[in-house]
Amino acid sequence: MLRVSKLTDYATVVMTCLALSESDEILSAQQLAERAHLEVPTVSKLLKQLAHAGLVESKRGVNGGYRLARVPRSISVADIVTAMEGPIGMTECCAHSGSCHHEPHCGVRVNWQRISQAIRVALEGVTLADMISVPSRRPIGIPVNVAIA
Incomplete structure (x- = not known):
């Protein structure tokens, strides 16, 4: 199963x-x-990472x-995921070129890159404003004329 970590999910809730x-x-x-109905130490940890990524500003005092x-x-879900988990990529070589010794002769890398790009584009297409708005009846990215089973 593909999923974001609990901390990334919680970061989205805090945002x-x-x-x-x-x-x-x-x-x-x-x-x-x-x-957010979360523990203070967890929220503090999230805020530190989100501030480091430039998504939140902190004021002392x-x-x-x-x-x-x-x-x-102007803040996408991709921004939040990247702040919490690093570059979006289904495999290590999608996020960091040169990280695998099989890369020069890998027959599936290009397709993993295509999949990673599709996921990145989907996450970039959903903003924080979308996350707080009333959801539509159809999933994001599904054309109106496509039936959903």
């Missing part, structure tokens, strides 16, 4: 909590943990905390 707050509101790790570094429509 949606920030996106749902007032644009100038600064939230502490404690407040975010309460809103008594009234310190965190807020989004950009508007929700």
Whole structure:
């Protein structure tokens, strides 16, 4: 099964909590943990990684905390996944060329790269604003005229 890690899932939840707050509101790790129903140490760890990636801004001091570094429509799910897990790639060679000694004669690498690119494009096509909006009846990326079983 392909899936993102729990921390990446939780990072998305924390980012949606920030996106749902007032644009100038600064939230502490404690407040975010309460809103996301997560433990404070977990949220603190997530916020550190998200800040390092430039997705959230931190403010120190008594009234310190965190807020989004950009508007929700300019932050993609791909940005969050990359911040938490590194480059998006189905195999190591898709994310880091030259990391496998089989690469020069691999017959499947090109197709893994195509698949990785499709996943990357799909994740880039969903923004944080999309994540907080009311979901549509059809999955993202499925044309209207395609039947879903």
